[in-house]
Amino acid sequence: MKILATDLDRTLLPNGRWKADSQAIDLFNELTLQHHVLVVYVTGRNLNLTEQAIRKFGIRYPDVLCGDVGTSIRRYENGVWKLDEGWITHVEHASPRWNVKAIKDAVAGIDGIREQESEHLNRFKQSYYVVHEKRDEVLRAVDERIKGRFDEVIVYSFDSQDGKGLLDFLPASATKQTALEYVAEEFGSRKEDVVFCGDSGNDIFPLTAGFSGVLVKNADEQLVENVRKSLKENPDLRVYFAKGGFRGLSGYYTSGVIEGAYHYGVFSDTP
Ligand SMILES: [Mg+2]
Numbered sequence: 079m080k081i082l083a084t085d086l087d088r089t090l091l092p093n094g095r096w097k098a099d100s101q102a103i104d105l106f107n108e109l110t111l112q113h114h115v116l117v118v119y120v121t122g123r124n125l126n127l128t129e130q131a132i133r134k135f136g137i138r139y140p141d142v143l144c145g146d147v148g149t150s151i152r153r154y155e156n157g158v159w160k161l162d163e164g165w166i167t168h169v170e171h172a173s174p175r176w177n178v179k180a181i182k183d184a185v186a187g188i189d190g191i192r193e194q195e196s197e198h199l200n201r202f203k204q205s206y207y208v209v210h211e212k213r214d215e216v217l218r219a220v221d222e223r224i225k226g227r228f229d230e231v232i233v234y235s236f237d238s239q240d241g242k243g244l245l246d247f248l249p250a251s252a253t254k255q256t257a258l259e260y261v262a263e264e265f266g267s268r269k270e271d272v273v274f275c276g277d278s279g280n281d282i283f284p285l286t287a288g289f290s291g292v293l294v295k296n297a298d299e300q301l302v303e304n305v306r307k308s309l310k311e312n313p314d315l316r317v318y319f320a321k322g323g324f325r326g327l328s329g330y331y332t333s334g335v336i337e338g339a340y341h342y343g344v345f346s347d348t349p
Contacts, residue, residue, distance in 0.1 A: 079267050080344050082110060083118035083144075083258055083284070084275040084335050086128070089294050090119070091135050092331040094239070094277075096296045102332035107138040109336065109345050118261055120144040120254050120274065120284065124197055125152065125159065137332075147233070147280060148257035149202035149248055165252075165260060169202055172251035173229035178204050181230065181247050184223040190216045191245060202252045208243030210236060220245070235279035238298070246280075255283035262289075270316065273342050275335045277301065282308075291317040292338030295329030318342070 084090045090106070092098030110117050119140040121128060128145055131137065143152045143159070149169075151162040169176075181204050185191065190212035194205040208216050213234065220232060224247065231253060233246040250256075262272045274284045275292040278301050285291040285301075286308040293302060302319070309315050322329025324337040339345045 079116055079265050079271070080113075081116045081118055081262060081265065081267050081272040082275075082335075082339055082344050083120050083261075083272060083289075085254075085277060085281050086119055086121040086123060086131055087277075088296060088331065089275050089277040089281075090137060090332055090335055091131055093135075094296055094331070096330040097328070098331050099327050099333045102327060102336065103136050106332050106336055107136075109339070110138065113345055115339075115344055116141045116265060116267075118142045118144060118258065120148065120258055122147045122280075124200075125150070126197065142261050144254065144257035144261065146198075146200055146203050147246060147248060148254040149200055149252045151257055151261065165257070166201075168260065169249050169252045173249035175227065175229040176202070176249040177228055178202075181224060181228055184227075185220060188216060188219045188223075194244075202249050204247040206245040208234070208245050210241065210243040213243050216243075216245070233280050238278075253283055254280055255287045258284050258289065259287070273339060273344050275338055285317060286312075286315060288315070290342045291315070292334065292341070293317065293319050294331055294334030294338075295320045295322050296331065296334070316342075 088094040117140045124146050139154045151165040152159045190209040191206040198205050229250050231248050231250045235244050269288045270290055272289045274289045276285055277294050278298040282304050285305055305317055318338050318341045320329040320334030320337045327333035329337055
């Protein structure tokens with residue numbers, strides 16, 4: 079089964095500073111239905127914010143939502159969200175030393191961080207806002223107190239929209255990458271039959287994990303650079319950089335997702 083997986087903000091959603099093609103979202107909705115593609119959203123958004131995006135931008139419901147940067151997985155079936163309990167069990171087994179409370183205690187008092195609102199936290203996601211100018215000191219202090227003790231990954235990203243640094247502690251087994259690997263396995267898809275589209279930060283992991291990757295044209299320079307570096311080390315990686323110009327589309331956001339899906343044959347004009 080072909081899977082089309084995509085990040086939301088500034089990948090599928092046209093909420094950056096580039097101009098979007100007005101018809102792209104309708105086209106995406108149509109093409110994914112026409113081709114019976116399994117659609118997966120892989121996003122930092124929680125369920126509530128994902129539904130807001132669906133309403134605001136008119137994107138279709140996905141078949142599967144890997145939300146909260148991969149720490150929750152839900153299926154959307156017959157108009158109802160169903161939490162994947164198997165994923166929770168899987169993560170608990172795979173990251174036995176994960177301990178939210180201990181992480182919270184360990185980072186308490188680090189200057190320059192502030193815990194995010196409770197809707198952005200869950201049993202597998204402990205997140206903070208970081209004063210971006212203090213990120214080097216913060217990350218050094220975090221490494222000293224946390225690194226390697228809790229089967230964790232420490233992900234720092236910068237939200238260029240509002241100038242906030244974001245720090246996530248996640249179980250190493252529950253990230254955008256591992257969540258998508260789990261979904262691929264559930265649906266019996268080979269990794270190369272999974273197309274993943276992204277634009278920034280933590281998209282680097284699924285983009286360099288052996289899936290068929292797509293960078294939308296508006297991808298962050300830093301992500302482009304990191305992906306090119308990975309390509310040098312591992313030339314077998316499949317990554318496509320959306321260029322624009324395809325069918326009169328710009329290559330930004332949704333248009334880049336569509337261009338990438340055609341590139342890998344997820345969409346095609348010959349039935
Ligand atoms: Mg994004």
